Amino acid sequence: MQTPRYWRIMLKGGRKAHLARFDPTQWCGDVALCGQPLPLDKRRGSATTINEPLLNECETCLRKSGHLKKPPPTEEERRNELIMKTARFLIEQLGLTPSQVANVIRDAKTAKEKAGH
Incomplete structure (x- = not known):
């Protein structure tokens, strides 16, 4: 089985999940790729490991992971x-x-x- 690349984490009151880099030496990330803090007491449910984002996560996290291009400037x-x-x-x-x-x-x-x- 392939090693997961990301943690997928939902926060209470949030609409979109955030992504954090997967590190097998530590528990799930405490800061999302977008810079959002991910405190344990504010999480909704358990963090899950994924190989590829589902593309319904936070847009900034998707951009930082390279799965979404930055929109052209207005x-x-x-x-x-x-x-x-x-x-x-x-x-x-x-x-x-x-x-x-x-x-x-x-x-x-x-x-x-x-x-x-």
């Missing part, structure tokens, strides 16, 4: 990332101060709004 997340990269470039490469960077970004936003986009 338009707003992409825009915010571009603004942050631009700000870093202006500060690190051009030597602008944070207040100058804020003015540049504000002016660019105003120009874009005037252009009708």
Whole structure:
């Protein structure tokens, strides 16, 4: 029989099970892959060992285990990332101060709004 890879643990009041790495030298995990603490007194039922997740567990645990891909960034997340990269470039490469960077970004936003986009 194959050695289990994960503990599957339900918490009281929780809707989704969490995953913890299986370690044969210790009792079931005390921290889920997502970082959620798994105290023994807050668990619902017994922890079970599984080889592969059932895919109805906590989304963050599934991502950390490599069974679920991170969703693509939203338009707003992409825009915010571009603004942050631009700000870093202006500060690190051009030597602008944070207040100058804020003015540049504000002016660019105003120009874009005037252009009708």
